[in-house]
Amino acid sequence: MKLLVLAQTPPPLHGQSLMVQTLVEGLPALGIAVCHVPLQLSRDPADIGRWRPGKVATAVHAGLRARRLARRGHCDALYYVPAPGKRGALWRDLLVLALARPACPRLILHWHAVGLGEWLHTRATNAERTLARRFLGRADLAIVLDDALRADADLLAPRRVVVVPNGIADPCPDFRPRPRAGRPGEVLFLGLGSRTKGLADTVEAIGQLQARSPGTFRLTFSGEFATPKDREHFQEQTRTIGDALRHVGFADADRKRALFAAADVFCFPTVYPHEGQPLVLLEALAHDLPIITTRWRAIPSMLPPMHVWYVTAGRIDELAAALVGACEAPRPDGALRCHFLARFTREHHLAALHSALRSLAG
Secondary structure, eight states, rough: OEEEEEEEESOOOOOOHHHHHHHHSSGGGGGGGGEEEOOOOOSSSGGTOOTTTTHHHHHHHHHHHHHHHHHTTOOOOEEEEOOOOOOOHHHHHHHHHHHGGGSEEEEEEEEEOHHHHHHHHOOOOEEEEEEEHHHHHOEEEEEEESGGOOOHHTTTOOEEEEEEEOBBSOOTTOOOOOOOSSSSSSEESSSSTTTTTTTTHHHHHHHHHHHTTTSSSEEEEOOOOSSSSHHHHHHHHHHHHHHGEEEOOOHHHHHHHHHHOOOEEEEEEEOTTOOOOOOHHHHHHTTTTOOOOOTTTTHHHHSSSSEEOOOOOOOOHHHHHHHHHHHHHEEEEEEEEHHHHHOOOOOHHHHHHHHHHHHHHH
């Protein structure tokens, strides 16, 4: 089998681009040839899914290149990652697939982002729904991250749907359990700094705890801000709360490992509209770190029942109580890491992906 992959790899580094990179690098060793056409549309995490005129030329160039390579290389299938529910991103998909899909016998859609199905049903024009069915519909194979995330794929009537959870390389192969840090309780938020990802709620909960009992908690945020408004809000809260908040920016693998090792709890109360199966939660599991998050999308089904606290977005008092509870509870003692190793490693992911693709070839 020869797979034409038309998708973005890092940079920027985010869940979807990292999983595409894993596929491109990992499948050849399992006997599936890969021809990769980078669809480098986003310049940074805040640019993902946003409309920008320059993306049109990039999309056309990538679509034409993919069509040429598919015909010359006799590729068996086109692999593509569809857009979430955003008009500009949908039209990009329609443009790219109109150019590239006819050159490949089969189409594989890997649904990483969430929300296109609902958007097509509630906000799209009749023309957009028709074109989506034409160029995204009747895929030979639809890959979803979890059964809870099938709705987008099902709406476009693929011939087959398979579940392939995300998986990452073990970020801490030399992991050693460590005792709780004590006071202050160290809280880590990692990812895109936006209100929908839960950064603002986390900051406000820390502020509430500081007002009640100064010096009990400290929040470290590692990542980039989604908008200038998110940055301004964080900076304003920093002036109010002081040393209990710090922003360390982007962290490479070594720095990230140190941040996880120093933390007592990982906080990620997301309600991001396009959230699927966040890789940051897999990293927290690998580091055996108690988790505070939301019952959003596929999150509950990816986490174990113990050492996880679920909160309601916007309920700052509930989040503050969860932070106290998570830091005072007994440590996982390897339970979360075992959950990661049994389900979400890079090897598990590639094996499941290989099996899904081979079944299509057969």
